[in-house]
Amino acid sequence: CANVKLEYIATLSQLKLLDLKECNHVTDEDIWGLSSLSELKELNLRGCNQITGCRLNAVSALTHLDLTFCTNVNNTGLMSISKLSQLQHLKLSGCRGFDCVGLSHIATLPKLSTLSLPKKNIRDANELRDDVKVSVKVSR
Numbered sequence: 001c002a003n004v005k006l007e008y009i010a011t012l013s014q015l016k017l018l019d020l021k022e023c024n025h026v027t028d029e030d031i032w033g034l035s036s037l038s039e040l041k042e043l044n045l046r047g048c049n050q051i052t053g054c055r056l057n058a059v060s061a062l063t064h065l066d067l068t069f070c071t072n073v074n075n076t077g078l079m080s081i082s083k084l085s086q087l088q089h090l091k092l093s094g095c096r097g098f099d100c101v102g103l104s105h106i107a108t109l110p111k112l113s114t115l116s117l118p119k120k121n122i123r124d125a126n127e128l129r130d131d132v133k134v135s136v137k138v139s140r
Helices: 027-030 074-081 100-106 117-129
Strands: 018-019 042-044 063-067 089-091 114-120 135-139
Touching: 074 100
Parallel strands: 018 042, 042 063, 063 089, 089 114, 114 135
Antiparallel strands: none
């Protein structure tokens, strides 16, 4: 996927699912450029190590977001993700750069029903359980 130009993908206005799994060249700025994809519901960024999450709010219609092994996702990124009011499923397994502050942002997502977390964050998630009605899956 090294030759994929996201500016071309951004012209596909009816696109509903985009799988960029392990496209290590994809950055937060590239994601910002996808803001024209108003029909995009599912985005797979698994293993995209340059992603912090800070521009994901630009893809506002997302219902499914996979950030598994995006090791640079941080609290600021989770704050941006918390603005995705339609988000139902979020995968953060293998992410290391956030803590309970970031999780508190995620707790505000009104439609979130499934959250996959790295094992190290599960204690923080358990503390939030009273605030959020969500299924938490712990990765090993």
